[in-house]
Amino acid sequence: MNSPLPHHSATRTTAEQPDEEGVHRQRTAIAALGHEVRALVDATVRTTAAPDALLRVAEGVRGLAAQLTGRRARAEIPVVDEFPGGARMYSPVTGTGSPLAPPLKVTRLDGGVAGTCALGLAHEGPPGYGHGGISAMLLDESMGWACATAGMPGMTVSLQMRYQRPVPLEARLRVLAHVTGTEGRKVYVAGSITTEEDPSTVLAAAEGVFVSPDPEHARALFPGLRAPGGSDGGTAVGR
Numbered sequence: 540m541n542s543p544l545p546h547h548s549a550t551r552t553t554a555e556q557p558d559e560e561g562v563h564r565q566r567t568a569i570a571a572l573g574h575e576v577r578a579l580v581d582a583t584v585r586t587t588a589a590p591d592a593l594l595r596v597a598e599g600v601r602g603l604a605a606q607l608t609g610r611r612a613r614a615e616i617p618v619v620d621e622f623p624g625g626a627r628m629y630s631p632v633t634g635t636g637s638p639l640a641p642p643l644k645v646t647r648l649d650g651g652v653a654g655t656c657a658l659g660l661a662h663e664g665p666p667g668y669g670h671g672g673i674s675a676m677l678l679d680e681s682m683g684w685a686c687a688t689a690g691m692p693g694m695t696v697s698l699q700m701r702y703q704r705p706v707p708l709e710a711r712l713r714v715l716a717h718v719t720g721t722e723g724r725k726v727y728v729a730g731s732i733t734t735e736e737d738p739s740t741v742l743a744a745a746e747g748v749f750v751s752p753d754p755e756h757a758r759a760l761f762p763g764l765r766a767p768g769g770s771d772g773g774t775a776v777g778r
C-alpha cells in the first residue's frame with residue numbers, strides 16, 4: 540500500500556537509489572522468489588515425506604541458499620523499500636519478498652485501512668487455526684498503517700488483544716483498523732479480524748497505543764535515515 544509520507548521526508552544514507560525501472564525489476568524478482576519460498580515453507584510444514592527424502596531436500600535447499608549472494612547489514616534500509624511510509628519488501632507481515640509474511644495486502648479506506656490475507660499451516664496455533672501471535676501481528680501492522688495513513692506514523696507501545704473465536708487457516712481474512720483518538724504524540728487505534736465470508740463475526744480484536752518518537756530518539760533508533768540536504772535533523776519515523 541502507498542501511504543502518505545509522515546511529517547518529515549527522509550533520504551537513505553546506506554545505498555544509492557537505482558533508477559525506477561531497476562527498482563521495479565528488483566521488486567518483481569524479490570516477489571517471485573518470496574512466492575516460491577512461501578510455497579516451499581508450506582510444503583515443508585505439510586509434507587509427510589520419509590527421512591531420506593527430507594535430508595535430500597535439505598541438502599538441495601542449502602545449495603540454493605548459497606546462491607543468494609550479498610548481505611544486507613542489520614540497520615540498512617533495502618534500496619527497494621520506501622521507508623518511512625511506503626513499500627517494505629521484506630516485512631514479515633506485508634512483504635511480498637518475505638517467506639514469513641502471509642502476505643497481508645493493506646488498502647486505504649475512508650477513516651482507516653483494510654488488510655486481506657489467508658493464513659497457512661505455517662501460521663498454525665491450535666490444529667486448523669491461526670497462532671494467537673500471528674493474529675496480533677496482523678492487527679499490529681494494520682493498526683500501524685492506520686496511524687501512518689492518518690498522517691501520524693508511530694511505533695506500538697501498547698497492544699491489547701481479545702481473542703473471541705479461533706481464526707481459521709486457509710480462509711480469506713479481513714483485518715480492519717482505524718484511529719480512535721490522539722493525545723500529543725500518542726495515537727489510539729482499534730482493529731479487528733473477521734473472515735471475508737462472515738464479516739459480522741469478530742474473531743480477534745485489539746486496542747493499541749502508538750507513539751511517534753521525538754526526533755532525537757528517532758535519529759538514534761534509525762541511523763539509516765537522514766533528513767533531506769544531508770543534515771542529521773528531523774528524522775522521520777514510519778514503518
Ligand SMILES: CCCCCCCC(=O)SCCNC(=O)CCNC(=O)[C@H](O)C(C)(C)COP(=O)(O)OP(=O)(O)OC[C@H]1O[C@@H](n2cnc3c(N)ncnc32)[C@H](O)[C@@H]1OP(=O)(O)O
Pocket residue numbers: 679680681682683684687693694695696697723724725748750751752753756777778
Ligand atoms: C506502516 C507499517 C506498520 C508496521 C507496524 C509495526 C508495529 C511495530 O512492530 S513497532 C515495533 C514495536 N514497538 C517498539 O519497539 C516500540 C518500543 N518503544 C520505544 O522505543 C519508545 O517507547 C518510543 C520510541 C516509541 C517512545 O519513546 P519516547 O519518545 O521516549 O516516548 P515517551 O516519552 O516514553 O512516551 C510518550 C507518551 O507515550 C506514553 N506511553 C509510553 N508507553 C506507553 C504504554 N505502554 N501505554 C500507554 N502509553 C504509553 C507515555 O506515557 C507518554 O505519554 P505523555 O506524553 O502523555 O506523557
